[in-house]
Amino acid sequence: MFRKIRTFFVAKFAIEKKESLLLVLACFLVLSNHFNNLSAWISVSTVGLMLWRAWLTLLGRKLPPRWILIPIALALMAGIFWQFRSFFGRETGVAMLALLLSCKLLEMHAKRDLFVILFLGFFLLLTSFFESQSIGTALQVAVAAFVLLLAQLSFQFNSHIPSLWQRSVILLKMLAFAIPLTIISFYLFPRIQGPLWGLPGDANTSRSGLSDSMAPGNISKLAMSEELVFRVKFLQEVPQKSDLYWRAIVLSSFDGRRWTEGRGTKEVKERELEVFGKGISQEITLEPANSHLLFGLDSVLKPPFIENKPTEINFEGEMFSPALINHRIRYQVVSHTRYRHNVNEDPLILRHNLRIPANLNPETKQFAQNLSLKFNETQAKVNAVLRHFREEKFYYTLEPPLLGRNSIDDFLFNTKTGFCEHYASAFVVLMRAMGVPARVVTGYQGGTLNTQDQYYEVRQSDAHAWAEVWESGQGWIRVDPTAAVAPERILQNLSATQKSTGFAGLVGDLIKENAWSKALRMRWSAINNSWNQWVLNYNQAQQSRLLEILGLHQIDWSKALTSLFFIGIVVVGLLAIPLIPKAVPMSAQDKLYAKFCAKFKNFGIERAIHEPPSSYLERIKPVLEKTKYKHAEQFIAYYVALKYGKMTNSNLVLKDMRALLKKL
Incomplete structure (x- = not known):
């Protein structure tokens, strides 16, 4: 007897150990989604706490007492405050929840603690999408959610616990019922514009990208990143590779090293744009960048509407959204690669685009003065500078040497090595020194065609800087000095030059x-x-197109929602049919036993549902004669043997049971 009890408890402990380790594994998978975004000390702390829990489980030891856990929790919270200087905010909240989940694994004393851990795990899975919403993240979250659900399912069994494979099959069946309805609801339920909730102030963390200033090295560092900026699908005509200039920011103020926007000239006048030829229609999917910048092929004719809200183009051709772009957006624009921009430019703007620091770069100014003596026309001066870049030994590289105080002099006459920002900056300074209004424009050039879906992908490595000069009767004209030094950069891509x-x-x-x-x-x-x-x-516009494909036009959403509700009930009902328990036919011995019980029900002795045959036999003994009681006792013995034993010759036994029943 003692051996049986010991075996029972050992088996039960082994099962509980496996389920606890499964829960620890589920929590580890949940937190692994955040390891790339959490500080190193937080990640190490969470892993250490979970390993501690797993070690205690494997050795069968008790969980640590509160006088140990409380100081650890306080120290971890002090670390959070030391790093974030607050207990509020998105990043702070995620870090605190990660530590709380790990600590809670060491403090499980009741079933409610288990549910706290499970719900914390599900919530932390949702926060994984704060940082990334890619397919990889979705798959990682799906795996973690499956293991977490498997752990939750495992703790629902009390006595007999199915094997891990059987529990997995049960969970897959449950998900198979839920997933079709989820997909239908996702695509057909009315889309609500914008998020359903707000995020803390630090939700829109800054991202790398073009800035509103440019100094030597800015764009070359950016060009080392393969991060996607936007995708473009040309709806009709596809322009030449050399026309793929995606305008972003105009920089017209120069302090000798850094180019910045001309703050005092942004709202001087309205934009003038005269276009020629057929427009090029584009559909652009812009990645979230936590900025206001919008992109389009230079030059965009009219600003687009984004999520039914207007955008703007200023007089310099910069296109931007009034609202911060912190989620993926899609819009369509029409551009013209042949145009005249601001032919009647304001004299104030022209004077501003002639300014250069008086006490810097003397060699550059002398060189420009010598060129001015030879050439009078703007185009001739432009060609002279470009010819100088081509004929002298200038090199195009991502790793240019450092420049001194007179940065343009150093570049033009000493290092002669630089990236696109070096050439654009030097070109504009030379043009200004020769009396030609000029400015720097930053953006992206080129893009890679994805032959699988025909989208052009523009990445940070396509970041580029070029120049614009103003010519009477022509307006602002794009000039790309990089094309004079490394034409393969324009006709192919950056990798072709490196x-x-x-x-x-x-x-x-x-x-x-x-x-x-x-x-x-x-x-x-x-x-x-x-x-x-x-x-x-997937927004309202996408949903409308999908409904049109399905032949559903001008939907009355109140009726549609009612229809979806009833369709959902029907779908759930159909999916639930396999779950309906099937009626098990009554065996021959059970039928005889039912007749046996019915005989004594007439005497007022009704068998309870939970009552075993032996107990029922004791209750009917007082109403039976000695002979009949022996018949009843034999009947019950036969029934128990057939029902629960391994008796053979069941047909003969059933025949004897019928005979005994008649005698009663």
Whole structure:
């Protein structure tokens, strides 16, 4: 007896140990989604606490007492305050919840503690989408959610616990019922413009990208990133590669090293744009960047509407949204690559675009003065500077040397090595020194065509700077000095201008140029684009197009919601049919036992549902004669043997049971 009891408790402890380890694993998968965004000490602390919990479980030891846990929790919260200087905010809240989940694993004394851990886990899974909403993140969250649900399901069993595989099958069946209805609801339920809730002030964290200033090295550092900026789909005609200039920011103030926007000239006049030829229609999907900048092929004719709200284009051709762009948006614009911009420019603007620091770059000014003596017309001066870039030994590189106080002099006459911002800056200073109004424009140039979905992908590595000069009767004209030094940068891409060094660089180039790997990258990018278009960016316009495809026009949403409600009930009902318990046919011995019980019900002795046959036999004993009681006792013995034992010759036994029943 003692051995049986001991075996029972050992087996029960082994089961509880497995379920506890499964819960720890689920929490680890939940927190692994945040390791890239949490501070190193927080990630190490959470992993350490979970390993502590797993170690205690494996050894079968008790959880630590509160006098140990409370100081640990206080120390962790002090660390949070030391890092964030607050207990409020999105990042702070996620960090605190991660530590709380890990600590709670060491403080489980009742079933309610289990549910606290489960609900904390589900909430932290949702916060994973604050940082990323990619397919990879969604798959990682799905795996963590499955294991978390599996742990929750495991704790619902009291006595017999199915195997891990059986529990997984049960969970998959449950999800199979829920997923179809979820998909239908996602695509057909009326889309609400904007989020359903607000986020704390630190939700829109800054992202790398073009800034409102430019100094040597700014764009070259940015060009090392392969982060996606926006995707473009040309709806009709596709322009030449050399026309793919995506205008962003105009910089007209120069302090000798840094270019900034001309603050006092932004609202002087209205924009003048005279266009020629057929317009180029584009559909642009812009990634969230926590900025106001919008992009379009230079030059955009009219500002687009985004989410039914107007946007703006100022007189310099900069396009921006009044609202901060902190989520993925999509819009359409029409551009013209042949145009005249601000032919009747304000004299104040022209004077501003002639200014250069008086006490800097003397060699550059002398060189410009010498050129001015040879050339009078604006175009001739432009060609002279570009010819100088081509004929002298200038080099285009991502790693230019540092420049001194007279940065333009150093670049033009000493290093002769730079990136696009060096050439654009030097060109504009030379033009201004020759009396030609000029300015720097930053944005993106080029883009990579994804052959899988025909979208052009513009990345941070396509960041570029060029120049604009003003000519009487022509307005502002784009001039790209980089094309004079590295034309392959304009006609191909940045990688065409950079030579890899070392074994790793050569191997990387071979992998990038391999047709199979290139097709695989494009396929994955196309999948991500479809995910963005049909999941993350699924809005009212997308839903309207989908409903039109389904043949549903001018929907009355009140009726539609009512219909969806009843359709949902029908779908759930159909899915629930397999869950309806099937009636099990009564066995022959059960039928005889039912007749046996019915005989004594007439005497007022009714068998209770939970009452076993032996107990019922004791209750009917007083109303039976000695002979009949022996018949009843034999009947019950036969029934128990057939029902719960391993008796053979059941047909003979059933025959005897019928005979005994008649005698009663």
